[in-house]
Amino acid sequence: xxxxxxxxxxxxxxxxxxxxxxxxxxxxxxxxxxxxxxxxxxxxxxxxxxxxxxxxxxxxxxxxxxxxxxxxxxxxxxxxxxxxxxxxxxxxxxxxxxxxxxxxxxxxxxxxxxx
Amino acid sequence: xxxxxxxxxxxxxxxxxxxxxxxxxxxxxxxxxxxxxxxxxxxxxxxxxxxxxxxxxxxxxxxxxxxxxxxxxxxxxxxxxxxxxxxxxxxxxxxxxxxxxxxxxxxxxxxxx
Numbered sequence: 001x002x003x004x005x006x007x008x009x010x011x012x013x014x015x016x017x018x019x020x021x022x023x024x025x026x027x028x029x030x031x032x033x034x035x036x037x038x039x040x041x042x043x044x045x046x047x048x049x050x051x052x053x054x055x056x057x058x059x060x061x062x063x064x065x066x067x068x069x070x071x072x073x074x075x076x077x078x079x080x081x082x083x084x085x086x087x088x089x090x091x092x093x094x095x096x097x098x099x100x101x102x103x104x105x106x107x108x109x110x111x112x113x114x115x
Numbered sequence: 116x117x118x119x120x121x122x123x124x125x126x127x128x129x130x131x132x133x134x135x136x137x138x139x140x141x142x143x144x145x146x147x148x149x150x151x152x153x154x155x156x157x158x159x160x161x162x163x164x165x166x167x168x169x170x171x172x173x174x175x176x177x178x179x180x181x182x183x184x185x186x187x188x189x190x191x192x193x194x195x196x197x198x199x200x201x202x203x204x205x206x207x208x209x210x211x212x213x214x215x216x217x218x219x220x221x222x223x224x225x226x227x228x
Binding site: 004033035040041042043044045048058059090092098099101103104106107108109 | 145146148150155156157158159160163165203205207215216217218219220221
């Protein structure tokens with residue numbers, strides 16, 4: 001089954017403790033991205049990757065890191081999480097970049113709470 | 116940066132009623148996508164509209180792209196409880212180097228039986 005898999009689905013942690021949210025897709029998609037979804041603010045893009053070893057900042061990249069060492073994986077790293085990063089996070093992938101009108105396939109989300 | 120404004124933010128209606136959701140911008144978009152998101156899940160693509168004036172139908176859902184490609188609408192006929200969810204429009208922002216997808220804030224629809 002074609003899917004985008006995020007782990008963990010839920011995480012409660014404390015300020016400053018490094019964490020990684022994994023994202024994996026099995027559709028051989030080139031383009032992957034991370035979003036955060038907050039009430040009243042909607043979905044905002046954090047980082048995106050056009051292909052292996054190619055990543056770029058989205059609209060809200062501060063406090064986050066990403067890597068794309070393999071085509072299928074695109075982990076999101078919070079080196080020193082802070083309470084303002086409490087949010088619902090989504091990973092998405094598509095065959096080609098957004099400007100090609102390709103549909104974005106989203107994971108089911110990771111709910112992060114930073115205390 | 117191009118912005119997409121959706122209205123209304125919230126909509127609560129009875130089963131069988133019709134409704135329209137709007138997605139507006141002051142900027143021109145090459146295309147717009149509509150997604151539906153249900154609680155506990157990620158957004159799922161409903162449709163992509165590309166040509167100004169284009170109308171696409173998906174069962175009881177009708178999507179229209181404005182002639183000037185600055186706005187889009189989603190009309191649902193005879194809404195059912197299964198239509199409940201968050202409806203999001205999205206378009207490509209060419210403000211960045213590669214063009215990334217930006218989303219409206221969504222319309223939360225509740226259809227009561």
